[in-house]
Amino acid sequence: MTDTPVLDVRDLRIAFGAGRKAREVVHGVSFTVQRGEVVAIVGESGSGKSVTALSLMGLLPRGHGAVTGGSAHFEETDLITLAPEPLRRIRGARIGMVFQEPMTSLNPVLTIGRQMTEGMMAHGRVSERQAREAAIAMLERVGIDDGRRRLGQYPHEFSGGMRQRVMIAMAMMMKPALLIADEPTTALDVTIQAQILDLMRTLIAETGTSLILITHDMGVVAETADRVVVMHDGRVVEEADAKTLFAMPGQAYTRALLAAVPRLDGAVAGAVARPAGREPVVRIDSVSKTFGGRTGTRALDGVSLDVMAGEVVALVGESGSGKSTLGRAVARLLDVDDGAILVDGHNMAEMRGATLRRARARVQMIFQDPYASLDPRFSIGRTVAEPILIHGGGGRREASERAAALLQRVGLDRPMARRFPHEFSGGQRQRVAIARALAAGPKIIVADEPTSALDVTIQAQVLDLLAELRDEQGIALLFISHDLAVVRQISSRVAVMRSGRLLETGPTEAVLGSPRHAYTRALLSAAPVPDPAKRGRVRVTVAAGSYPDGPLVEAAPGHWVAS
Amino acid sequence: MAELSGAVPDYDHEIVPPGRRAHFWRRVAFTPNGAFGLAVVIVLIASAGLADLITPYSPIKMGVGPRFLPPNGAYLLGTDEFGRDLFTRIVYGSRLTLMIGAIAVGISLTVGILVGLIAAYRGGWTETILMRGTDVLFSFTETLIALACVAVLGPSLKNAMIAVGIAGIPFYARTCYSAALVERSKPYFEATIAAGAGPLRLLFLHLLPNVLPTMIVVATLGLSAAILAAAGLSFLGLGAQPPDPEWGAMLSGARDYFNRAPYLMVIPGLAIAVTVLGFNLLGDAIRTALDPREGSE
Structure with missing residues (x-):
């Protein structure tokens, strides 16, 4: 690949909050995207993968996040230092975006046609008629037939998978050089997910558009990506082409991540045979x-x-x-x-x-x-103690003692019982929910x-x-x-x-x-x-x-x- | 964008979690609206509480000074047609105003919350009866309902408070109902049902605490409406009766002397207006401060 990359991100730093409370969440991330390439950015929550993508589009939550350093050259323009107006011209026209939630990222009160042609017309390229023709052709390409009628319909008349097709069609309308897809299939069923991934790969191959795919799902990565950037705690842990990464992960973190992915092949440790002869x-x-x-x-x-x-x-x-x-x-x-x-x-x-x-x-x-x-x-101790109290498991003291024991059993510290749900991570909250379920016996x-x-x-x-x-x-x-x-x-x-x-x-x-x-x-x-x-x-x-x-x-x- | 949580405030908080309360009040007081509203309310509470200490005369004894004396050094806001000190009456009036507001809103809030919670929790025909009843009441203006109540109960300060309280019920009931419906559909509520909790526990330990923040904001905003409605009833002679130093009643009594002593109307009128404005701005500031989208950590 001797071409200049479509996107060249160097030492990108992003911080949340302002002044003394500012906290850096992305610490110098660099990667490139070549023409026609699918680059997956994978990582768990808090890895900074979505924030990185949002910053490229100038879409960081207003007043909360800001890019504090680095550059992101897209077709020789630095997106980071670009003024809002020229950035707006690039956004949508040269860089398209597909979000996770296809219902909320489409405007429910406008027809699909209106939303699909909006971009083309806002960027002043074509007449309404031409835009509609282009929209119909694009719908057909993403596998939606009867485009002329479909353009007059509203988002709620489409199923989740169809809406995501519309989103992709909309993003591809402007023939962007780069498409950023943030968890595009996470909200979809597996069969629909497979179709959408196939569709995206085909479109990329046909149009030469580059794709940045942000996902937490290693399966999705393996199905689509040419190259993979693994992020953890706001840093790039490893970057490799997809085949190498899955065959020979270089870093301990990547290996741990891959090992944690449940698979449909290979040995299974946990499953036990069905206990026989019981009621x-x-x-x-x-x-x-x-x-x-x-x-x-x-x-x-x-x-x-x-x-x-x-x-x-x-x-x-x-x-x-x-x-x-x-x-x-x-x-x-x-x-x-x-x-x-x-x-x-x-x-x-x-x-x-x-x-x-x-x-x-x-x-x-x-x-x-x-x-x-x-x-x-409710403090989590009180939440876990509740079923015990309801079913007459003794007094308040006894109940909270048993609740503490249950919290310990699910892997939480006893003193945590006094804290409230918002102070916990998702995994810890799920442990609390398990402890509550156990409490009822x-x-x-x-x-x-x-x-x-x-x-x-x-x-x-x-x-x-x-x-x-x-x-x-x-x-x-x-x-x-x-x-x-x-x-x-x-x-x-x-x-x-x-x-x-x-x-x-x-x-x-x-x-x-x-x-x-x-x-x-x-x-x-x-x-x-x-x-x-x-x-x-x-x-x-x-x-x-x-x-x-x-x-x-x-x-x-x-x-x-x-x- | 689950990824953002932790980096920016959790948007799924609708309420101020315990422990952030000091921060919350700072957010209320440091906005111009909130500061003004808070100041008005503090002055009002102080004057109501310290009325006996800061006023030089009796609020109802006639002839403590000459009649129709314009504001001056000895009688700060002048005297009225019976020679009573207007400043004293306004200060004592704040006591009545706060009491009226608190009791009327207390009635609306208590009944409204009960109706809303029970309708949302029970569903089915209970919901239909309670909420359609609310809709019927809603279709009349509050003043009309209050007037009808006074017509039945008879004019007195106590009845005016009850009337304003009843007139406010539909609004609180409906707000509480929709807030409770949202909470009811959340998994924690189902988990509590699955744990075997009875209706009282579900209603008062889970639903109520979770709708209360919303209802408190609504009540702060509703206080001003209640005060205004009660003053209106008193002005019409259906609420506080002479010689009670109620601002609406004072306004009404001073009508006949408007040309001779305009300050007798202007001052109680201003008192009502500033109080209503103060409660409105405070309620608005609290609402803004509680709205997670407005805040920043």
């Missing part, structure tokens, strides 16, 4: 639930599933598959229309009042968002995407903790997740759901190793693999309604598939 803790018997009246969406459609004591059963599926609804139904946070859910032999659906409240101790929940799942006005914990908001290294720790608790206390776990690699690591059985129907269930090795159902195969083929050598695998896609979703038939011992 199920939870028996879900042909449960149905429809939201929004008689004509509404069928979230659960005759689902049956057993969970044995001390067993981890994973519920996998895309958003809208009904997996979270089933989890909430088991915890009786919502009532089902039909069917029964027996917990420890008792039908919780028939209970009322105080009996129900007592019975609730048997099923506890852990949620995805570790901050919102703790009352911000449950038979089963329903964990709804408990690690998907966490960094990979933290995720590995939380998964280890859950596995320990399963072995040590014999608590069963209903583990709801979209991430098959995580599921493979922790669960002994897997249940695959789509559109409220159970499609396949069986031992983890069987379902993920030799899937019988077409949809399971599609899910597996879409899952990003942290290995650049496996790029370009054939993806299986399954359209809605084109697969069997009838009653389950036993295909192999314990392995049931929809017929």
